[in-house]
Amino acid sequence: MQPFVKSQPSRSGLWAAAAGHNGAVACRCTYVEELYGDEAEAYARGHLRSDELDEDALHERLSCPDTGRRWVLEYPERTGQDAGQARLRLEPT
């Protein structure tokens, strides 16, 4: 089991790293369906390509440049200004 890590990114910094990653994170899209917290954000920023961002809803659609699989990054625990823990899940095809 992965330990759950509580992360509380600021809204202003949340998407700052969305562009310009270098693909250093290996593709796990064929055998991972869900990631949480820091690991979810690190995977999204380090590997996935951002397709569509709804910053107000803290909801982002992404896709894998290698396999074309689609992902959704969201913050289901969000309350007010606290974004809570990220959740990255594979979209059913």
Ligand SMILES: [Zn+2]
């Ligand atoms: Zn991938």
